[in-house]
Amino acid sequence: MADALTNAPAPAQGAARGPRRLGAALSATEVDLRLFGMLVALVGILIGFHIMSGGKLIQPANMITLAVQASGTAIMATGMVLIIVSRNIDLSVGSIVGVVAMSYALLMTDWLPALGLGLDAPFQWLIALAIGLGIGATIGGFQGFLIAYVGIPAFIVTLGGLLSLRGVVWLMSSGAAVSGLQSEFRKIGGGVLGSIGETATWIVAGVACVAIVALIVYNRRQRQRFGFPVRPMWAEVILGAIGCAVVIGLAAFANSNYLPAGLATQYAAEHGITEPPGGLKVPLGFPWPVLLVIGVTLVMTFLATRRRFGRYVYAYGGNPDAADLAGINTRWTIMKTFVLMGVLCAVAAAIASARLNGATLDVGQSDELYVIAAAVVGGTSFAGGVGTIPGAILGAFVMQSLAYGLSFNGVNSPTQNVVAGIVLIVAVGLDTYNRRRGGGK
Amino acid sequence: MAGASSATEGPTPLVEMRNIQVSFGGVRAVDDVSVEVYPGEVLGLVGGNGAGKSTLIRTLSGAHPADSGEILVDGKPQVIDNPRDAKDLNIECIYQQLALADNVDAPANVFLGREMTTSWGTLDDGAMENETRKVMGRLNPNFTRFKQPVVSLSGGQRQAVAIARAVHFNARIMIMDEPTAALGPAETAQVHHLIQQLKSEGLGIFLISHDIHDVFDLSDRISVMYHGRLVGTVRKADVTPDDVLAMIILGKKPDEATREELADLRA
Numbered sequence: 001m002a003d004a005l006t007n008a009p010a011p012a013q014g015a016a017r018g019p020r021r022l023g024a025a026l027s028a029t030e031v032d033l034r035l036f037g038m039l040v041a042l043v044g045i046l047i048g049f050h051i052m053s054g055g056k057l058i059q060p061a062n063m064i065t066l067a068v069q070a071s072g073t074a075i076m077a078t079g080m081v082l083i084i085v086s087r088n089i090d091l092s093v094g095s096i097v098g099v100v101a102m103s104y105a106l107l108m109t110d111w112l113p114a115l116g117l118g119l120d121a122p123f124q125w126l127i128a129l130a131i132g133l134g135i136g137a138t139i140g141g142f143q144g145f146l147i148a149y150v151g152i153p154a155f156i157v158t159l160g161g162l163l164s165l166r167g168v169v170w171l172m173s174s175g176a177a178v179s180g181l182q183s184e185f186r187k188i189g190g191g192v193l194g195s196i197g198e199t200a201t202w203i204v205a206g207v208a209c210v211a212i213v214a215l216i217v218y219n220r221r222q223r224q225r226f227g228f229p230v231r232p233m234w235a236e237v238i239l240g241a242i243g244c245a246v247v248i249g250l251a252a253f254a255n256s257n258y259l260p261a262g263l264a265t266q267y268a269a270e271h272g273i274t275e276p277p278g279g280l281k282v283p284l285g286f287p288w289p290v291l292l293v294i295g296v297t298l299v300m301t302f303l304a305t306r307r308r309f310g311r312y313v314y315a316y317g318g319n320p321d322a323a324d325l326a327g328i329n330t331r332w333t334i335m336k337t338f339v340l341m342g343v344l345c346a347v348a349a350a351i352a353s354a355r356l357n358g359a360t361l362d363v364g365q366s367d368e369l370y371v372i373a374a375a376v377v378g379g380t381s382f383a384g385g386v387g388t389i390p391g392a393i394l395g396a397f398v399m400q401s402l403a404y405g406l407s408f409n410g411v412n413s414p415t416q417n418v419v420a421g422i423v424l425i426v427a428v429g430l431d432t433y434n435r436r437r438g439g440g441k
Numbered sequence: 442m443a444g445a446s447s448a449t450e451g452p453t454p455l456v457e458m459r460n461i462q463v464s465f466g467g468v469r470a471v472d473d474v475s476v477e478v479y480p481g482e483v484l485g486l487v488g489g490n491g492a493g494k495s496t497l498i499r500t501l502s503g504a505h506p507a508d509s510g511e512i513l514v515d516g517k518p519q520v521i522d523n524p525r526d527a528k529d530l531n532i533e534c535i536y537q538q539l540a541l542a543d544n545v546d547a548p549a550n551v552f553l554g555r556e557m558t559t560s561w562g563t564l565d566d567g568a569m570e571n572e573t574r575k576v577m578g579r580l581n582p583n584f585t586r587f588k589q590p591v592v593s594l595s596g597g598q599r600q601a602v603a604i605a606r607a608v609h610f611n612a613r614i615m616i617m618d619e620p621t622a623a624l625g626p627a628e629t630a631q632v633h634h635l636i637q638q639l640k641s642e643g644l645g646i647f648l649i650s651h652d653i654h655d656v657f658d659l660s661d662r663i664s665v666m667y668h669g670r671l672v673g674t675v676r677k678a679d680v681t682p683d684d685v686l687a688m689i690i691l692g693k694k695p696d697e698a699t700r701e702e703l704a705d706l707r708a
Contacts, residue, residue: 226571306563308556311545315553318544318590325504325534326542326554327525385544 049405060257070400071289072348077392088154092161097364100349105359125185140342144335179358189354190287201285205251317385455645461510478645485660533607543592597628667692
């Protein structure tokens with residue numbers, strides 16, 4: 001991940017404009033200023049709404065709800081980045097989510113039980129999950145095939161997908177909502193059931209800290225191997241320290257989200273604990289969907305920056321002819337981006353159906369718009385070749401924070417949409433202006 | 442076909458393209474054209490717009506296979522269906538416009554499609570940058586911007602990156618399509634110097650250019666194409682730039698053109 005953050009050109013102009021020393025210090029750490037700016041914007045939005053709400057917004061329960069709500073969009077946005085980077089678009093993601101969510105629900109309540117695998121069968125949910133991921137990959141792959149090999153424009157293929165797959169959802173269940181999933185599966189949706197608990201949260205945080213330090217050391221060694229210039233030592237130390245501090249802070253924050261009082265009493269009774277005065281405090285820790293977002297971010301960043309596949313996606317986006325002439329199998333590369341998108345839709349569908357404990361006919365409806373908006377707010381350019389995975393994640397969180405903050409402050413949903421639309425345009429407008437001024441891409 | 446030279450040349454040609462034919466719809470873009478290049482030779486390929494030079498050369502680079510005809514490398518017939526086939530035969534192309542992915546850096550471009558990987562299957566950016574630094578040290582020692590997207594480089598630097606790609610992969614046959622069209626005088630001189638250097642290392646070079654002076658400076662022989670046909674191949678020493686210009690415009694060899702036609706041309 002550290003590598004994805006450092007790929008941006010050195011912000012020479014920014015350094016000259018702002019306070020010189022701070023600019024120089026920032027450029028020495030090779031931190032991507034765009035991402036840094038978005039992070040600042042995200043924190044600013046949250047603090048703004050926090051003040052508006054009279055100091056009630058920023059507390060563990062709210063922030064975790066927000067993160068869980070953003071998780072599906074964030075996961076799909078990482079795939080949308082690669083699709084838009086390679087000059088395509090996928091309008092069908094919401095409908096794929098619908099089909100796969102309905103598949104999970106029917107698999108667990110209907111199809112697998114018919115094969116003798118009832119809701120009580122252990123790992124029934126894993127089988128359903130595996131089949132769902134396969135369905136997502138197949139739908140994505142079929143659309144990708146039509147786009148890459150047959151040559152039908154992505155806009156058309158996926159617009160067709162958007163329409164017809166939503167119809168498929170209806171046909172699958174004859175228009176009925178389906179509910180009653182395996183309880184293990186429902187953990188994927190987060191909430192009270194679906195968090196990993198205090199100890200596991202600290203273990204995750206510990207592993208993450210070790211990984212951050214290891215990554216920094218590895219990257220430094222790689223550069224030193226050939227005697228290339230490396231970041232100054234103080235910058236490495238500060239980056240590592242900030243990374244670890246953020247991870248530990250998030251873990252502590254997640255662990256200060258407790259089981260609601262009523263459930264805590266029940267928990268105490270079940271575990272034979274006498275409830276202390278003021279109620280038992282059971283820390284919930286990281287919810288599963290947030291861990292999924294982190295996992296997907298790592299995997300997708302790895303694919304995008306460390307594998308040939310990612311290199312080809314970006315090269316194709318920068319210049320399709322050059323990629324072709326370099327002997328790259330561009331069709332297969334494009335098709336793979338759509339397969340990946342389908343798989344990510346299936347992951348998002350798991351979160352959505354787990355939260356619903358089933359599937360309705362409109363699961364995932366309009367998701368495509370939020371996913372595309374997240375990718376674009378996160379700095380992905382429709383001109384192709386430009387966009388980062390962490391940027392898209394941040395974009396998803398910015399959009400969700402706006403929606404959550406507004407509704408928390410009692411703003412109705414039509415007004416939320418008005419704001420979301422304006423923010424989308426303003427964010428991209430500012431970005432375009434900045435790139436032009438910076439003489440960048 | 443009027444090959445002015447093949448009889449006098451001793452060794453086998455590095456590349457021989459025989460009776461190449463390419464049609465788009467009903468249009469013969471390349472009609473029964475044969476050319477060849479010897480080691481250490483630059484063959485200039487000239488002609489007006491739509492004469493078929495680029496189409497001819499695209500059959501050699503694998504970008505667009507020929508409908509019929511034969512390509513021999515070192516005297517052996519070869520099938521070139523895609524760019525990878527061409528690269529496997531050490532045929533490398535340098536295009537003015539198409540060659541580079543603008544949004545990635547120089548090492549990524551040099552190794553595009555042939556990335557070095559670690560034993561884990563991940564991209565070995567360090568090793569690729571190292572190799573690129575070595576090659577660029579030979580081609581353009583002043584080049585330092587290894588981490589910037591190539592869009593931020595000057596035309597000459599971009600061309601150096603494209604040439605570095607060919608050099609690194611031990612090109613034996615190099616195709617240069619308008620290599621200096623977007624370059625300033627100093628950069629053009631640099632590319633000229635480079636072509637001489639590659640030639641002295643025994644490479645065979647196809648040089649496509651609109652600029653008759655470029656071609657005359659660099660080529661050993663010149664093939665002229667006109668409406669998809671090969672008008673003829675001449676030794677540079679045997680002709681003047683005006684002769685070649687006449688071939689380009691009239692589509693006839695100088696001795697076939699009538700006096701009136703030549704007079705029109707001069708006027």
